[in-house]
Amino acid sequence: MKNVFLFSGQGSQYYQMGAPLLAAHAGFAARMRALDAIATGVLGSSVLAQVYDPAKKKSDAFTPTAATGVAIFMVENALVEVFREAGITPDVVVGSSLGMFAAACHAGCMDAREAMQAIVWQAEVLLRHCPRGAMMAVFDAPALYERQPELKRNAELAAVNFAAHFTLAAPDAQLSPLEAFLDRGNIGYSRLPVELPFHSRWMEPAKDDFLTHFARIPYRAPTLPLVCCARAGALQSLSADNFWQVLREPIRFQQTIAALEATGPHRYIDAGPSGTLATFLKYGLPKTSGSQYHPGITAFDNDTRRLDALLARLRADALPAAG
Secondary structure, eight states, rough: EEEEEOOOOOSOOOOTTTTHHHOOHHHHHHHHHHHHHHHHHHHHSSSHHHOOOTTOOOTTTOOOOHHHHHHHHHHHHHHHHHHHTTTOOSEEEEEEETHHHHHHHHHHEEEHHHHHHHHHHHHHHHHSSOOOOOEEOOOOOOOHHHHOOHHHOEEEEEEEETTTTEEEEEEEHHHHHHHHHHHHHTTTEEEOOOOOSSGGGGGGGGHHHHHHHTTOOOOOOOOOEEEETTTTTHHHHHHHHHHHHHSOOOOOOOHHHHHHTTOEEEEEESSSSSOOHHHHHHHSOOOOOEEEEEOOOOOTTTHHHHHHHHHHHHHHSSSSSOO
């Protein structure tokens, strides 16, 4: 089976993410320090100092758009380094929302400095032009959005994750009526730790400024299949327009996985900080699928034993059969 590395976006971050690895894995720690040196030059402050602030707990909301975006990229990049050191490399990379920056980096389309600079540009442009808002995970069938005018009036469908899970985006002004509607219907939901209504019409005021900034990046052709969840398919090249689509269009994760599954079973490895995409696969893959799914780290890990066991299993799977 091919190794498909999955990269998640904003909303998957939290304080202390990857802390056990930082303490126990020299490769992860070295990569995080190297990336933080770049991040400090781009942001003007250490991201490591923010993520691993001893005064912050995992349960505290970590929301500043630029810092969280860069932090997610750093953790995803360093986690891939852990897999590479174990001899486990991606055959395909999949970017979901902001995870496209890490996916593009590992596909050879941009380097780490270019990716982090672009993440900061994106945050600055959005905060300058767009209304503040939120994204909300809804624990129901995505068809609910199409059936309910109240939802369509106050929010946009930002992501379809699996048959009983989707995400809405809305500006602050629409959040109270949106939550009131969900509460009346006893529909489960949870706000994501973000400052903006990504993947919605409320991104439109930033389009021209966004494209101007992203046109500066010297994109290279991908060196391995680069799958985009905004397109639900592979990209043959990368451009400012592609990144705008990633930001503006809904995340078609369910459709993306269906397209991959149509080509045969895969080994999906969630390289995000929370294991969110592996959880979506747990509930979204068909019962008949021969694919595997593995989170690299999650918010519930207290040590590195589970990751070490996963690395040992994946190494064993990669060995040729004896005899």
